[in-house]
Amino acid sequence: MGAQLRVFRRRIRSVQATKKITRAMELIASSRIIKAQNQVTASTPYATALYKAVSLAASNARGNHPLLLNKKDGKRAAVLLVTADRGLAGAYSANILREGEKLTELLHQQQGKEVIPFVVGRKGVGYYKFRNRDVAQSWTGITDRPTYDDAREIAKALLEIFLKEESQGGVDEIQIIYTRYVNRISQVPVVQRIVPLEVVEELVQSSPKMTEVDQHKPTLPLYDFEPSPDAALDELLPKYIEYLVYAGLLQAAASEHAARQRSMKSATENAEDLIKSLTRSANQARQAEITQEISEIVGGADSLKSAK
């Protein structure tokens, strides 16, 4: 076999091996999207109940809870970036990091705030490490299948820095950047402020108001609170924040798998194209070799004949 043909055959084999790997990764990712989506669905009854409890307590509480209070003129903001642990997922982690840079710049220029990054996922940690930038805290190895315990740990760290005095490095707002899963094709990076809570303020305003028809009824059902609305809020708000982090992690996990599935699918397709064009070149090389051999034989026979 000629040298050229051998080189082509070897490249075809290697591309075929790669294709097998990317195909397997594509299939694994697509089965994991479904699992991640189920996890999101499974947590919705809890979310609904928690939402209800928070809005009830918030609309009945008297004091202004620190987690709801909009502190003015803060100097620092904490940002939680949810990236992937592994690569080969297209621009998934890069999009989050870019969004993070944008937010950092925005907070810095418009409000003069210093941003303290918290990072989830090995890719994000690597990004910061490579640029010699400090990360307040990081969590790795959880992005594939985030559990509630992971979210609790992250929320705890975030609340700790929020509740610190400003002179000791406390922050006055917490933002989370994650990828929201829209569908298999589309996942968008979103920036969400989790503290001070904006959602609750809206909730209180949208609570049922008295209309003319039911004026004889009390405006809101009169709830008994045990021990008190404020104590309930104290206990509920950290849980609500934990849930927001958890929901963010779940969305990010589904998005990560979807991004990986898509990029592995196009990798498999590219491998197929490559194999096709390499096979063509190999065939050409084989033909050229055969032609050469024939002409050598014919040439040899001719010279033997003329020697006689």
Place this chain on the structure above:
Amino acid sequence: MPLKVEVVATDRQVWSGEASTVVLRTKSGEIGLLPGHAPLLASLADGPIVIRPIEGEEIKAAVHGGFVIVDSNNVIVLSETSELAKDIDVKRAQKAKEDAEKEGDKEALKRAESRLSIALG
């Protein structure tokens, strides 16, 4: 009219159905809920909750903290972790207890103990 009861944890809905009574332990003591109870939002202590459904046997579940919301015969028990007594893995709970004892983690020990006591009746 029976109570519509939902027990939810972060990762799933643990139980839902109609019941005649729900007994649970709040931070200030044990309360029993009957149909027609006044609207209530109470924070729960670690401990068992007992649901007596309209049909079938009494159901016990372990909850660790959390809240109960009662509103026009709807009872929602929300807790980060809750398990039905029949789903509790006794061996695992025992192991969790031993681990907690070794590490001196009081919170975990309390959780494991309450799970064990519920599972064993």
